[in-house]
Amino acid sequence: MHDLVFGWRTAVLSVAALVILPIAGGLWSTLANRTANRDLALLLVVLVGVFTPWLIGFAGFYDRWRWLTFLPVAVPLLGPPLLWLYVEALVVGETPRGAGRHLLPGLVQFAWLLGGFVLPLDLKNRWADIAMQPGDLVFSLALIVSFAAYGTASWRRLVAYRAALAQGRSDDSRFAARWLTRALAAGALLAAIWTVYALWDLVRPLDYKGLMGLYVGVAAIAVYLAIEGWRNAALPFPPLRDLTPEPPAQERDWAALGQAWREKIRAEGWHREPDLSLRRAARRLGANTGYVSRAFNQGLGQNFSRTINALRCEEVAERLTSAPAGAILDLALEAGFSSKASFNRAFRERYGMTPQAKRRMLEGLKS
Incomplete structure (x- = not known):
């Protein structure tokens, strides 16, 4: 054997x-x-x-x-x-x-x-x-x-x-x-x-x-x-x-709607919610998902995620010079980002530079 x-x-x-x-x-x-x-x-x-x-x-x-x-x-x-x-x-x-x-x-x-x-x-x-x-x-x-x-x-x-x-x-x-x-x-x-x-x-x-x-x-x-x-x-x-938007029933002025809805989301602070979805935003705006999706994609030239992340980046940029140097990540989390990586990626896409470079640029303009 x-x-x-x-x-x-x-x-x-x-x-x-x-x-x-x-x-x-x-x-x-x-x-x-x-x-x-x-x-x-x-x-x-x-x-x-x-x-x-x-x-x-x-x-x-x-x-x-x-x-x-x-x-x-x-x-x-x-x-x-x-x-x-x-x-x-x-x-x-x-x-x-x-x-x-x-x-x-x-x-x-x-x-x-x-x-x-x-x-x-x-x-x-x-x-x-x-x-x-x-x-x-x-x-x-x-x-x-x-x-x-x-x-x-x-x-x-x-x-x-x-x-x-x-x-x-x-x-x-x-x-x-x-x-x-x-x-x-x-x-x-x-x-x-x-x-x-x-x-x-x-x-x-x-x-x-x-x-x-x-x-x-x-x-x-x-x-x-x-x-x-x-x-x-x-x-x-x-x-x-659940991610597929409902088709809009008719054509609209998508650029005007997109800008108006973007400003509404900014004013209400909804962009600060890390898990904000197209469906939830559309319900609050009193529209269906197809209208909101078309307004952002066709009217503003960017999808829902880029639209919301741009609002978050703009909020961070507005607060950069008034916050301590080490608090950039805190600002990002308060603005609705869920991670440092997603924030850095979105910020570079929005401004073409890192948050630190943006801070230096803003401080230079002030001086």
């Missing part, structure tokens, strides 16, 4: 699995963003399954228990659609209709592996010689296509969501579009690593150890998604439908 050997390869992959699986369990039971977090939990389990054959293989499990050959746990075709479903659930607020059909290629891959796994031991080698190699090639090519298709769809959804956030929220920088950007970047990196290894293996077949780099990469990206996904599990995501 072969002895089990727990070398560095098994240790690296085991540590990754021990980090990922408890987090996946926590994500599954999280109440906030419940549907999305369950999609992410499933994705993490799938990624652990992808490198599990290497984890146990390097330890000698297959040599000791030959019946484990073709253990059907590595189903990477489930990965890209699950990442897309995660994005959809966060952005749209619900699972897309007919989502199950996107998992069918992965289920076919699972059935293919299961068919080899349940064969009698004396037939497994013959099955590997006849069918497994061409099957692996087909599934590898399908995975590359899947990465490209679902990655593109996810990125387009994120771009649309970012635009909608800027149209419908004054605090759009608070929300998790940045986390989704990093998650999709991790998915793109995984796709690139997998594609390189798949093409390399096609041109010059790699042995078991030669593929170790791929599975270390899978494990590392899965650990990143697990930790960052847990950190951002409860981050608020306004549903896309």
Whole structure:
């Protein structure tokens, strides 16, 4: 009987699995963003399954228990659609209709592996010689296509969501579009690593150890998604439908309306509310969201977020010379900004300089 050997390869992959699986369990039971977090939990389990054959293989499990050959746990075709479903659930607020059909290629891959796994031991080698190699090639090519298709769809959804956030929220920088950007970047990196290894293996077949780099990469990206996904599990995501303005019923003098409503918001101090939304502002102005959105976009040439942040920057600028030098961040928070980063970005966009440079300029004009 072969002895089990727990070398560095098994240790690296085991540590990754021990980090990922408890987090996946926590994500599954999280109440906030419940549907999305369950999609992410499933994705993490799938990624652990992808490198599990290497984890146990390097330890000698297959040599000791030959019946484990073709253990059907590595189903990477489930990965890209699950990442897309995660994005959809966060952005749209619900699972897309007919989502199950996107998992069918992965289920076919699972059935293919299961068919080899349940064969009698004396037939497994013959099955590997006849069918497994061409099957692996087909599934590898399908995975590359899947990465490209679902990655593109996810990125387009994120771009649309970012635009909608800027149209419908004054605090759009608070929300998790940045986390989704990093998650999709991790998915793109995984796709690139997998594609390189798949093409390399096609041109010059790699042995078991030669593929170790791929599975270390899978494990590392899965650990990143697990930790960052847990950190951002409860981050608020306004549903896309709530960010879409109602269409205006008729044409108006949008420039005049935009200026009047901008001044009304300034006079009432509504811009100081960090979570001011287009819907809330429109209700207070006695108009629908379509009118207000059109007035700012078409009349003033800027979206809702830029309009409100410009008012906040103007308030800070008015108070710069009368406040102590170290109180700029306090002024920004009082004006409605939720972070130093969003304030600095908006201030530079409004005035073309940093707050400190603006202070020096104003003090120079006074002297």
